[in-house]
Amino acid sequence: MEDLITPAEAARLRGVTRSAITDLVKRGRLQSVEVGGRPFLSRAEVERFTPKITGRPPKSAPVPEKRATGQIRARNGTATGKQKGGKK
Numbered sequence: 001m002e003d004l005i006t007p008a009e010a011a012r013l014r015g016v017t018r019s020a021i022t023d024l025v026k027r028g029r030l031q032s033v034e035v036g037g038r039p040f041l042s043r044a045e046v047e048r049f050t051p052k053i054t055g056r057p058p059k060s061a062p063v064p065e066k067r068a069t070g071q072i073r074a075r076n077g078t079a080t081g082k083q084k085g086g087k088k
Helices: 005-014 020-025 042-050
Strands: 031-034 038-042
Touching: 005 020, 005 038, 005 042, 020 031, 020 038
Parallel strands: none
Antiparallel strands: 031 038
């Protein structure tokens, strides 16, 4: 029989919160079994789990360069002619 652990033990093992483990189970990233109405996870599966890289991907183009003259340099290198600030 495989070594079963509680979500709290899985959280301690991975260094995350118990709710993070519960969320992974809900999303189907980790399998759980119920014994006596309580969820248990396979220790081996928790240990070999690798998280997906999530979040916003990095921008491919650099941010426009700001000029001291108040003009903003467009990505193609031309000045836009727009001034920063309010009405003048």
